[in-house]
Structures are given as C-alpha cells and as structure tokens.
Amino acid sequence: MSEPTFGFVSAETLPLFTDLYELRMMQAYANRDHNPRATFSLFVRDLPPNRGYMVAAGLEQAIHYVESLSFEDRALEYLAEQGFDDAFLERLAAFEFTGEIRGVPEGTPVFANEPLLEVTAPILQAQLLETALINQIGYQSLIATKASRMRDVIDRDGDGQRLIDFGSRRAHGTDAGMKAARAAYIGGFDGTSNVAAGEAFGIPVSGTMAHSWVQSFERERDAFEAFVAEYGDESVLLIDTYETVGGARIAREVADAADVDLRGVRLDSGDLPALSKAVDEVVPGVDQFISSGIDEYAIRAFFDRGGVGAGFGPGTALVTSADAPKVEGVYKLVAVERDGEMQPTMKLSAGKVTYPGSKTVRRTESDGQYAGDIVGLRDESLPGSEQLVPVIEDGKRVSELPDLDRIRDTATAKRRMLPVEHRRIDDPDPYPVQIGEKLRQETDRLRRTLE
Template sequence: MTVTADDYSLLTDLYQLTMAACYTGEGIEQKRASFELFARRLPEGFGYLIAMGLTQALEYLEKFRFSTAQIAALQATGIFANVSDRFWSLLAQGGFTGDVWAVPEGTAVFANQPLLRIEAPLWQAQLVETYLLNTLNYQTLIATKAARLRDVVGEQTTLLEFGARRAFSPQGALWASRAALAGGLDATSNVLAALQLGEKPSGTMAHALVMALSAMAGSEEQAFTAFHEYFPGASLLIDTYDTIAAAQRLSQKVNSGEMKLTGVRLDSGDLVTLSQEVRSLLPGVSIFASGDLDEWEIARLKAAGAQIDGYGLGTRLVTGAPVNGVYKLVEIDGIPVMKQSSGKATYPGRKQIFRSFVGGKVKADRLGLVTENPLDEKPLLQLVVKEGERMQPPDTLDTIRQRTAAAVASLPAETRRLDHPVSVQVDISTCLQQLVDDTIRQGAGGRGAGKQGSRGAGGE
C-alpha cells in the first residue's frame, strides 16, 4: 500500500468522483466554480495557525490526471454503470486548468480565513478536495506547533524533530519533517526528509546501543567510548541506567582531557532536577531533553528552572488535535452560494483577507470580497496558479522559515500566549455582510436571484 505521483488523482474520496459524474450527466461539469479551504475554528488552546502545505498542493495539481488503467479500474468497480460516457472522456482529458489563490506558506491565519481558493471547472475543483485537505490540514498543524515551540524557547535553544516513528504514515513523516522545519525547528532526524529538503539530518543515540555495548563490553562507560570512536564528540544518552552516575563518570573523563563531549541527552525522569545536577557536573556541555514534550511542558520546564539547551520533539509534535480544515463551494457560474447548516454556516462569494498593522504588529483583519479594495491594508491571498500554470517558483525552506518567524513576531502577545490565547479580531466587511444577507433572503433556489445578490454585493 504505497502511493506515487501517478496515483494522486485516485487518492480521493469516492463521493468526489460520483459528484463529478453527476455534474457531467447534468451538463454543468464545465461551469466555473470557486471552493475555499479554511478552518471554522482553531484547535483548542491555539490563537493562530501557520499556513503550510501549499508547495505539495501545487505539485499535486500539476500532476493531476487519470491514466487509461485508472479509468479502466474505476469502470470495473461497477459503481459508475449508469453514468454518461462523457464522464470517462472528461477524466481522460486530464489536467488541472484552473486558478489558485493562496496565502504564502508561513503566513499566520485565523478561523474562517481561506488558506487557499480553487477557481476551476466544477469537475476539477470538486475532485481535488480530498488531497488538498489532507496536505494543508496536516502540515498547517505541524507548522503551527513548531512555531509555538520556537516562540516558547526563543532563538538560541535547539529544537529537533524526532517524530518519524510516531507520524501516521511514512508520507506523513516526510510532511511533518518539512512543516516542522518550515515552522522554526532546527533539524530533523528523518534522513530521507532531510536529504530531500537539502538539509543535514541530526540525532543522538538510543538506549539499545548503550545496553548492547554495555552487555558485550562490560560497562556503560565503554559503550560511550566505543560510540565516540566512530562519532567523536557526539551527544550521549545518559539515562539508560543511573543518570547522575553516568554524568559523574563523564565529568571525570572531560576534566582529565580523555574525552571531548559536546552534549548529553536526558529522555526520562525529573528533567528539572536531573538537568540541574548534570549541569553542575558538566558545566560546559549542552544538555538535550526529549520524551513526549510539547510547548506546554517545555514552558513548565523553563519556569521551573530546568537547565536544558535543546529539545527533541516527537509524538506530541506530529500527532494531536487536528486542524479541522474544510473545503466549501462559495460560487458557481457567478452565483454566490453558502451553507446555512446550524453551526456550520459558511460565507458566500470569493473572498480576500485584508490585514492591517500598527507599529509592525497585526492590528486587525478584514474578511471581504475579492472585488473590494484594501483600506491601508495588505491583501494576503495571492494568485499562484493561472490557467493551470504556476506564476512563480516555490519558496525555499529558508524563506518560509523566515516568513513564519516574522508572522509570529507580528502577532499581539495575547494571541501568542499558550494559556487562553485571544485571536486577532477578524471583521466582516460591509459588502460581504450584505452578500450574506442577500443570499439568505433569496435562498438557494433561483439562479437569477443569486446573480442579483452577487451584483448587489459588488461581485461580477
């Protein structure tokens, strides 16, 4: 069960294909449709999100097509026995020909703000939903957690991503590594991810090596010596048996000049007390900590006076409360549409995020229609794909990392805090509110009524 770029078009939910087949049968598959991807609410305890995953989303759209074998496999299921032959011709044509508007990766966003908008023929815009949500939801979660971690520890503390063994899949592990680095972490232990990203992988050692070599060589000290023979100066994991005893023996070797030691890692126990004692024994050696850590636990360790220079982040970084992003139709054939379900209502029409700043800090955001002009504000959504063609090359990882850092630094303190954060105020523009009112009043029924609502709101 592996996936390659050739499989991307089939990596979708069945109902995307059945809806596209229905659109084709009804003769509306080529109508221009606009879908927006956004989170209705932020994960609990989050004051913002860091948008991430656009690079992989655009790579997917570039490769979007159905092969003859894939079409035959769909036909063999029997599910599509009653659909029009035009549906199969449509899939055989392949290719994404629409436009994509998106906020740059590393941008801070809030609830109900589009990270991305697809404007394309209805069948195309519908079929790409599943992959886009999978990509942007997961990477946005990891990048946001990474940005929060960096914000807690400051610029000088080392943060490493150790999550490959806990990520939900091998593909997820690669995306988690990328998003973590883009969100502000220094390095990853995932060798494939690091090499694909042009980065240098980083890591220490595991308890297995200490136990194996100790059993064969006779002592933990000899295990450390053996490892340093091949990796001089490498950080050593010192809590396999007795952390303080190990630190005392290493201190003697360092002080006598027998060993050059750059760092030690603690993976269990009372990290506050242990780090303080190890610091007194090894004052010139960096202390690294790991073991189910997250931003809240690291903040607690810092407040308690832990002497820790770097952290390894795994399980709680690459798993946890999801970013529950959704992908909703906002306009079809020039007609603004909205979902009115209780608790799940959406805003109609194609939208833009207008952000205002005071003294370099985000003051407020205004969610408006694309036809509105900025009022001493910065529009965040940018045209990144036009008629299926990219408008510019993808940003480098360093560029995204710098953008993330700048975005977090621009947020108010109450938005960045871990306890009871308050998101930046997001106002709904007068034009958008008028369009909402018109759409509700006119209902989802008449095409003509919908177009009148669009004109009334300043739309096309």
C-alpha cells in the same frame, strides 16, 4: 493490489486519492452537461483549542499535487471496475487543471474563516481536488502551528535552544513523518532526525544514540568509550539508561580519558528540569539535549523550574499535535457561474457559517504589529495587504514558490508581528477578524433568499 504498499500514494494512483463522491458528482456534472465555473474556498471554521493563530503550510505540496494530476491506465481501469462509464473515463484520461488557484504563502499566520486557498475552475475539475487539498494543507498547518508555539516559548522564556523533530516513529504513517519534519522546520525548528525528510526537503538532520547502544555493551562505560572512539568531539552521549547523574559522571570520565570535548549529553526520562541541573554540576558547560514528552507546555515548565538545556527533541506531541490533533479544514463552494456570471452561494447547515463569494483577506498593521484582518468579497475595496496570492492562472504557474529556508524566515518574522496576547499557548486572546461591509450585506441577502 498485489504490490507491497507502504501506504504511500504513487503518481499512478494520486488522482484516486479522493473521495468516491467527488468522482460520482464529476460523472454526473459531465453527463448532465452541468459544468459551470465554480470557486471553492479552503478554510477552517474554528482554530483548534488553545490556538490564537495557525501557521499556513503545505501550499507547495498542494500545488505539486494539482500540477501532477493525471489519470493513467491503472486508475482508469479501477474506475471502470467501479462502474464509471466510458465517456466519463475518456474525459478523465484527458484531465488537466485549467483553472485558477490563489493561496496564502506558507509561514503566514491565518485565522478562522479566512481562506487559505481558493480554487476557481469548471466545477468538474475543482470538485476533484477537495480531499487531497484539505489533506495537504490541513496537516502541515497543524504541525507548523504546533512547532511555532514551541519556538515562541523559547523566544520568550529561553535562550535560543535548538528544536529537533524526533517524531517520525509516532507520526500517523510515513507521509506524516515526512511532512511533520517539513512543517516543524517552517514553524521554527532547526532540524529533524528523519533522514528521508532531510533528503527530500534539504532539512538539517541530527541524531545521537539510543538506549540500545548502551545496553548492547556489558557496561555503560564500554558503550561510551566505543562511541567516543568512533565520533570524538561529535559525540552526544545518552546518559539515562541506568541512572542519569551517574551516567553523566561516567560520560565525563570517558571524555576526559579520551581527551575529547563532548558535543553533548542527552536526557530522556525522569524529572528533567531537576536532573538537568544536577547533570550541569557534573559536566558544566556541556550541552544538554532534552527529550521525552516535550511540547510547548513542557518547555515552559522546564524553564519555569530552572532546567538547563541547549536543545529539545519533541516527538509524539509534535507530530500528532497531541493536545489538538485535528483541524477541520473544509473546502466549500462559495460561488458558481449562472447566466454567464459568478454568483455567490452559501449553505445554511445548522450552526455552521460559510461566507459566500470569492474572497479577499486584508491584514492591517500598526507600529510593526498586526492590528487585525478584514475578510471581504474579492472585489471589495478594503485597507490592508492582500494575503491571498495568485499561484496558478489558466492552469499555469504564475508565481515561484519560495524555498523552505525563505518560508521559515517568513514564518519567524510574521509570528513576531503577531501581538503576544494572540500567541499565548493557553487561552490566547482572539485576533480581530472583521467581515467587510459588502460581504456582510451579501451574506444577509443570500440568507434571506434561502430561508
């Protein structure tokens, strides 16, 4: 409580990043000697508005979280203060994940009701993970999706424009700033302005200048001259501090006088498509970098109106996924051991379907495009390629996690395999996800026994 808190969670407090009820249930599982093996599925019930797909992301952080879980003194002392009993705290002190995790590889398109992750372990262990796993996977998937939509608009209507994440300042906390940079890169961005994210994830970092640079000099011209003297051909000049087209003229004069080829100019306000055309006449051939209010809709409108730009810097709308800021990831018990066998289970809460049992997700292709998915019981024999890959078995990693550039390449390739009608940024056609015959029968059977 006394140390400065930047809001981040340290290794020491990581196992406490969970809801109290998880720990209360765990204590009761332990004390009632009720610790059956259980399978939990992490999935979203509905895609966010205007999303025809989501891009799975965050598996690496989720796995690191599970592998790093360890209850040290600081956490145990706090839990003792909260009234947890000694026997349970001793059990926590020895906590180690010994179960199985299967996950959809990062960069893969996913759809409603498809598990992104399945955890099978003694319920006491699996229960603890709920809060942090949803947090890790949900946010990064939300942002990878948002980024993928922008890249897709450029693939279709643009000319390979660069996309740089400018959002750290407006992200919901520092962790979101970091993860948005990573997830945006997965979704097809080229870099980030966030230096810490560059360092942490090996993402290219990129940056120009702020209005404060220009204002700190008596004249815009002085500011440009000083910057060009420092950075030469690397200079990207922000030209909208006072008046954009005039700023472009001064930029050209300064560059000419210094015999420098500007790397670019940046526009950050006003009617961006119109201004970019006017600026292009003043500094033809100089790259224009467009920021302020950028998202997939703004990029499409920019192209529609004939805007001239070599790159975009989305910020707030990217990192908050502003048009759809929430994705309701859930982590539901779908199977539990009874009489020595894993039995599918489901709840009936009004208006919410949870398909029972551990799952398989199969994806079929036709002419190099995805043709549809089938979600079935794990042992159900179905066509198509399995999307859920074993990552941890008996508590040990059984597959390498790919590096970020490979994830990004995968995401690009897989996005392009998704038929274009499911990629529309508004009103996309729903992608066909069927329920396997065995899963459907099991769901009906269970519903009858429960009603």
